[in-house]
Amino acid sequence: MEPVLSVRHLTKRFAGLTALSDVSFDLGRGEILGLIGPNGAGKTTLVNLISGAFRASEGDLRFEGAPIGALPSHRRAKLGIGRTFQIMRPFPGLSVLDNVAVGALFGTGGGHRQLAIARELAHQKLEFVGLAHRADRPAEALGGPDRKRLELAKALAMNPRLLLLDEVMAGLNLAELEAVFAIVRKVRDEGVSVLVIEHVMKAIRSLSDRLLVLHHGEKIAEGKPQQVLSDPTVIEAYLGRRRAAHEGAGT
Amino acid sequence: MKRPLARAGIVAAFVVLAGIPWIASPSIVQFGINMLLLAALAQGWNIIGGYTGYASFGNSVFYGLGSYGTAIAMLRWHLPFGIGLALGTVIAVIFAALFGRAILRLRGHYFAICTLGLAEVMTAIVSNLEITGRNTGLVLPLLRGDVLFYELSLALVVVATLIVAWIAHSRFGYGLIAIRENEEAAAAMGVDTTRYKVLAFSLSAAISALAGGIHAYWITFIDPVSAFDIGLNVKMIIVTVFGGPGSILGPVLGAFVLSGISEVLSTEISTVAGLFFGAVIVVAVVFMPRGVADLIRRFDKYRWRYFAENVRANRL
Amino acid sequence: MDLLWQGLVNGILLGGLYSLMALGLALVWGVLNIVNLAHGAFIMLGGYACYYMFSGLGIDPFIALPVTMAALFVFGYLLQRHLINLVIRAPMFNTLLLTFGIDVVLTYSAQIAFSADFRTINPSYAGAHFTWLGATIPLVRMIACAIAIALTLLLWLFLARTRLGRAIRATAQNLVAARLYGVEPRSIYALTFGIGAALAGGAGALYGVVSQLNPYIGVSLTAKSFVIAIIGGLESPLGVIAGGLILGLVESMTSLYIGATYTDVASFGILVLVLIVRPTGLFGRTT
Ligand SMILES: Nc1ncnc2c1ncn2[C@@H]1O[C@H](COP(=O)(O)OP(=O)(O)O)[C@@H](O)[C@H]1O
Ligand SMILES: [Mg+2]
Numbered sequence: 056m057e058p059v060l061s062v063r064h065l066t067k068r069f070a071g072l073t074a075l076s077d078v079s080f081d082l083g084r085g086e087i088l089g090l091i092g093p094n095g096a097g098k099t100t101l102v103n104l105i106s107g108a109f110r111a112s113e114g115d116l117r118f119e120g121a122p123i124g125a126l127p128s129h130r131r132a133k134l135g136i137g138r139t140f141q142i143m144r145p146f147p148g149l150s151v152l153d154n155v156a157v158g159a160l161f162g163t164g165g166g167h168r169q170l171a172i173a174r175e176l177a178h179q180k181l182e183f184v185g186l187a188h189r190a191d192r193p194a195e196a197l198g199g200p201d202r203k204r205l206e207l208a209k210a211l212a213m214n215p216r217l218l219l220l221d222e223v224m225a226g227l228n229l230a231e232l233e234a235v236f237a238i239v240r241k242v243r244d245e246g247v248s249v250l251v252i253e254h255v256m257k258a259i260r261s262l263s264d265r266l267l268v269l270h271h272g273e274k275i276a277e278g279k280p281q282q283v284l285s286d287p288t289v290i291e292a293y294l295g296r297r298r299a300a301h302e303g304a305g306t
Numbered sequence: 307m308k309r310p311l312a313r314a315g316i317v318a319a320f321v322v323l324a325g326i327p328w329i330a331s332p333s334i335v336q337f338g339i340n341m342l343l344l345a346a347l348a349q350g351w352n353i354i355g356g357y358t359g360y361a362s363f364g365n366s367v368f369y370g371l372g373s374y375g376t377a378i379a380m381l382r383w384h385l386p387f388g389i390g391l392a393l394g395t396v397i398a399v400i401f402a403a404l405f406g407r408a409i410l411r412l413r414g415h416y417f418a419i420c421t422l423g424l425a426e427v428m429t430a431i432v433s434n435l436e437i438t439g440r441n442t443g444l445v446l447p448l449l450r451g452d453v454l455f456y457e458l459s460l461a462l463v464v465v466a467t468l469i470v471a472w473i474a475h476s477r478f479g480y481g482l483i484a485i486r487e488n489e490e491a492a493a494a495m496g497v498d499t500t501r502y503k504v505l506a507f508s509l510s511a512a513i514s515a516l517a518g519g520i521h522a523y524w525i526t527f528i529d530p531v532s533a534f535d536i537g538l539n540v541k542m543i544i545v546t547v548f549g550g551p552g553s554i555l556g557p558v559l560g561a562f563v564l565s566g567i568s569e570v571l572s573t574e575i576s577t578v579a580g581l582f583f584g585a586v587i588v589v590a591v592v593f594m595p596r597g598v599a600d601l602i603r604r605f606d607k608y609r610w611r612y613f614a615e616n617v618r619a620n621r622l
Numbered sequence: 623m624d625l626l627w628q629g630l631v632n633g634i635l636l637g638g639l640y641s642l643m644a645l646g647l648a649l650v651w652g653v654l655n656i657v658n659l660a661h662g663a664f665i666m667l668g669g670y671a672c673y674y675m676f677s678g679l680g681i682d683p684f685i686a687l688p689v690t691m692a693a694l695f696v697f698g699y700l701l702q703r704h705l706i707n708l709v710i711r712a713p714m715f716n717t718l719l720l721t722f723g724i725d726v727v728l729t730y731s732a733q734i735a736f737s738a739d740f741r742t743i744n745p746s747y748a749g750a751h752f753t754w755l756g757a758t759i760p761l762v763r764m765i766a767c768a769i770a771i772a773l774t775l776l777l778w779l780f781l782a783r784t785r786l787g788r789a790i791r792a793t794a795q796n797l798v799a800a801r802l803y804g805v806e807p808r809s810i811y812a813l814t815f816g817i818g819a820a821l822a823g824g825a826g827a828l829y830g831v832v833s834q835l836n837p838y839i840g841v842s843l844t845a846k847s848f849v850i851a852i853i854g855g856l857e858s859p860l861g862v863i864a865g866g867l868i869l870g871l872v873e874s875m876t877s878l879y880i881g882a883t884y885t886d887v888a889s890f891g892i893l894v895l896v897l898i899v900r901p902t903g904l905f906g907r908t909t
Contacts, residue, residue, distance in 0.1 A: 108490060108493075127493070128490075128493035129494075132494060132496030137494075140494075144491040145487075146491070148483070148486075148487055149483060153480070157480050160481070165496070170476065170477065209495065361715060409897070415657050416852070419657075422845070422890075423893040427894060430884065577730050580729075587720075587723030587726065588720060592705070595709065619711070620710065620712040621707055
């Protein structure tokens with residue numbers, strides 16, 4: 056079967072820094088691919104490249120077989136690529152419901168033209184993520200975990216075929232985590248492919264069908280969660296990070 | 307809900323406004339024309355500034371292009387006023403669409419300053435063209451009809467307000483607001499940000515140009531300095547921000563209130579009036595940063611705490 | 623050739639003063655993220671302060687200059703602390719509008735207090751000049767330019783070398799960073815605004831010596847400062863010097879070869895071009 060997303064030799068250089076270097080992988084329909092790696096590994100950069108926020112320095116991106124590397128963000132969104140932002144970006148002046156309605160009005164295939172229908176749909180998504188009781192609050196009034204839910208609802212309202220989730224689970228407690236897991240699985244069951252970023256490994260192990268590990272912008276491992284997490288190179292990358300974090304705490 | 311009541315109130319206010327020139331003195335009608343044109347200009351600015359979040363200083367350029375387009379069509383080519391007005395508007399819209407593509411990539415202060423520069427350059431260019439009468443300007447045929455100009459200006463305010471009302475409740479408007487609130491996120495959700503910004507800028511330009519054309523024919527004399535006056539653009543911003551940027555009626559309210567205040571004051575010593583005007587702006591920005599529209603909407607709930615809450619939210 | 627040389631010299635003398643004018647605006651913009659539309663009015667106030675010290679008390683303008691700067695520092699500090707600070711987290715429109723309101727208030731107050739007449743600070747040596755390589759150089763313009771550049775370099779040293787200066791630069795990147803230097807961000811903001819006002823005051827005093835003062839000069843001086851800050855970027859005072867010199871030279875060359883009425887077109891034309899081609903300024907950081 057043709058992969059939904061196919062990434063080949065993707066490289067992104069910023070002035071004097073290669074954030075992503077020669078990364079290739081495929082993502083199949085209805086698959087959940089976990090993307091892990093220490094802070095600064097290039098995970099968000101990868102999402103930015105797929106969603107079109109950045110242009111790749113080199114490499115090839117295909118979505119459902121068609122090259123998308125040259126398309127601007129909004130065209131990729133129209134094709135069916137939805138994302139969340141790690142640094143959460145609600146529209147602060149809009150109500151929670153209207154934030155999500157923007158996703159329904161635009162998004163895949165250009166979304167719904169009718170405001171009433173879009174808001175109705177937005178309401179469903181809010182219920183789905185458990186935020187319906189906050190629908191009329193201004194988005195800026197939401198606390199941390201609720202903002203994560205809002206990010207998720209906005210992306211879901213776009214009705215995407217490929218969902219890119221950038222650390223929507225960071226900072227959630229166990230119960231909240233389980234709730235998000237359930238949402239992601241349900242979305243996947245509807246045939247959506249999901250790329251989930253999380254740098255806490257435990258959180259992602261049970262959710263992902265497959266794992267991909269980035270370190271210093273390079274792919275260091277890819278495969279079944281169990282097998283990847285016992286890979287010495289991966290352990291090394293994480294141990295190294297933990298040591299660095301330990302030393303960093305002293306300064 | 308008090309929606310129907312509010313609507314009836316607006317319609318009643320409109321009827322009263324439309325009736326004023328038939329009973330009021332000429333000077334009041336003239337004051338009314340200026341006030342209504344300012345309201346229309348503010349409403350035009352509201353689309354690009356209030357809804358899209360781009361602080362344009364270029365709307366006075368569109369106003370100037372509308373004035374000159376109308377004047378040149380009537381004087382040089384002997385076309386009727388209506389066609390001149392349409393021509394001026396088309397020119398302004400084309401200008402907005404062309405320059406918009408280039409300068410709407412700039413964000414924040416940079417966009418504001420670039421449009422400011424554009425306004426300066428346009429003034430100078432117009433001051434040096436033969437067809438625009440260089441810096442002596444143009445004199446239009448005289449039409450004594452303040453009532454007509456008043457009703458025309460009122461019609462423009464109504465049309466502009468209806469357009470803004472449509473924007474506020476449409477997919478297009480949600481796209482603009484998304485751009486204002488967070489442009490990257492808007493693009494990631496599928497908003498064609500460049501196209502939307504250029505459209506908003508062009509719509510804003512059309513309204514400004516119509517006001518310019520009406521004003522030119524009414525006042526019968528235009529020159530580069532007055533037609534491209536950046537001070538007018540500053541007024542649009544003040545009036546909109548005072549009234550409530552990104553609201554449907556705020557800019558109109560702002561134009562009415564501030565025109566009224568400055569009219570009352572200018573009968574006193576003009577320096578003191580200017581001083582007071584500045585102080586009003588300072589106090590308004592500090593205590594009601596979201597404008598009169600927001601004050602009206604939320605005063606019921608917060609009462610006098612409203613002002614303190616605003617200060618608390620924005621201070622460091 | 624002689625004409626060109628004289629034009630270049632005039633442009634550089636003018637440009638030096640321009641850099642000092644823009645310096646405070648750029649500093650405040652970079653650190654507080656506020657474009658202070660009242661900046662030109664501060665320059666105007668500085669000019670009048672120096673004028674009254676000179677004409678009323680007979681103090682030499684170059685001696686009155688530091689006093690003027692100190693007075694404007696206090697004024698700017700208090701204004702930021704008690705007024706501008708109230709809207710510091712509000713959207714851009716609001717801060718623009720607030721400083722515009724302050725500008726209006728200062729302008730009309732100046733008109734009431736000082737009248738609308740033109741004033742010039744006219745010490746006995748005002749007419750003195752000398753010739754250098756064929757170009758005529760008015761003494762006061764030379765001194766004004768030298769002081770302006772000296773103050774700009776001083777600010778650069780202050781920002782680069784002192785603890786407070788580093789704290790200010792850190793705050794420009796990140797508000798909480800100021801805490802790392804043991805300074806409250808709020809004080810940094812007020813201090814920076816005070817320094818910006820002091821620089822404007824100094825520029826105003828020099829402006830009063832080489833040109834004419836009236837209550838309305840503020841708006842166009844703010845606009846010019848804007849242009850310079852854009853050309854030079856907000857990163858460093860050295861960029862502002864470059865921006866000031868470029869604007870001075872452009873204006874002087876334009877008035878020499880095209881006509882004095884075109885100076886504003888030329889400078890704003892450059893502004894628009896720079897912004898379209900390089901949105902972060904000629905010397906700004908590339909992102
Ligand atoms: N816009 C940018 N400009 C310059 N460098 C960037 C930019 N975005 C990310 N980087 C750098 O790229 C590297 C990878 O960052 P990122 O993709 O955010 O990591 P992760 O999400 O895995 O924590 C980091 O070193 C970061 O500093
Ligand atoms: Mg990240």
